[in-house]
Amino acid sequence: MFRHQKELQFEVKVDCPDPMLARQVQEVLGGQFGEMTVMMQYLFQGFNCRGEEKYKDMLMDIGTEEIGHVEMLCALISQLMDGASPADQAEAAKDPHMAAIMGGINPQHLLVSGLGGLPTNSNGVPWNAGYIVASGNLLADMRSNLHAESQGRLQVARLYHMTTDEGVRATFRKMLARDRYHQYQWMAAIAELEEKNGVVVPATFPPEAEMEAQEEAYKFWNLSEGEQSAEGLWATGSAPDGTGDFKYYADPDPEGNIPNPTVPASEVHHDLDKELLKRK
Missing domain, CATH: 1.20.1260.10 (Ferritin, core subunit, four-helix bundle)
Structure with a gap:
């Protein structure tokens, strides 16, 4: 009321x-x-x-x-x-x-x-x-x-x-x-x-549940010009919950694949290269 x-x-x-x-x-x-x-x-x-x-x-x-x-x-x-x-x-x-x-x-x-x-x-x-x-x-x-x-x-x-x-x-x-x-x-x-x-939301999904992705929780990827970001505790200190230590990657390499999407139906009208459509 x-x-x-x-x-x-x-x-x-x-x-x-x-x-x-x-x-x-x-x-x-x-x-x-x-x-x-x-x-x-x-x-x-x-x-x-x-x-x-x-x-x-x-x-x-x-x-x-x-x-x-x-x-x-x-x-x-x-x-x-x-x-x-x-x-x-x-x-x-x-x-x-x-x-x-x-x-x-x-x-x-x-x-x-x-x-x-x-x-x-x-x-x-x-x-x-x-x-x-x-x-x-x-x-x-x-x-x-x-x-x-x-x-x-x-x-x-x-x-x-x-x-x-x-x-x-x-x-x-x-x-x-x-x-x-x-x-x-x-x-x-x-x-x-x-x-x-704990300090991470949600607490009901604990770090150990990330399994093989666990190490990704501590990497700082330097993805802009300059390396001043390495000077903070977010890049070289320990995680606030005590589960690991941060590591700074000055020149990180991509870890994924190059996307290769399926060629769509011609009725979608993407104006795709004719040779690409032939290989469909």
Whole structure:
């Protein structure tokens, strides 16, 4: 059961309307790493969680918090759009300098949402459910969550420096702090799951099950110009699960065969060489 409460999690109060900033804020609302993505990602992971109850409870806690963050950003966008009108935009367009500035306004804020937030990114691309990860594997999902929070916090930090509005910055600071805590949470869950089951996903398919392919788990193939990649622990250290040591191949040779596909029927119309067709 979900229940809406009228008060926002944190106060949203801008100092001055700024339609251009409203467009930029759309990215952290409905972009790939925006609040809509983490909201849906955590909730669907929680809805489908079959692991320990504490993981499901944490996912539902944070996912529900993200619903509130979506509402906060909608309130922020609405306040940034206060006073904007098509007439204002037309008047501003008469001045070339102002036209260049006003050209950055998202016209959908005027035409579609009536000065409100939209489920889109900063370029008006609709939010996509393909952004979310909910695999049913707790470790895989928690790692995706850490990635999502890392990218989301990065974007809010960039937005923070794109405005001097202290009211907007106050909201962003609260969001940055929560995104930092959420990273702590996912890191703690990841560490706990790795301690229980190992660092490789899925743990239910252990390294020894790879049989004759086992050695391929430790080879670093140098397949680009330069050999600087040899300097990292990923090329010369030991596997995190202790099952083997990495080996760097500076000039690796291919181990496979050259593909020789069967000649298809002429009705497929591949325009193949006539001599090749004769040999079919």
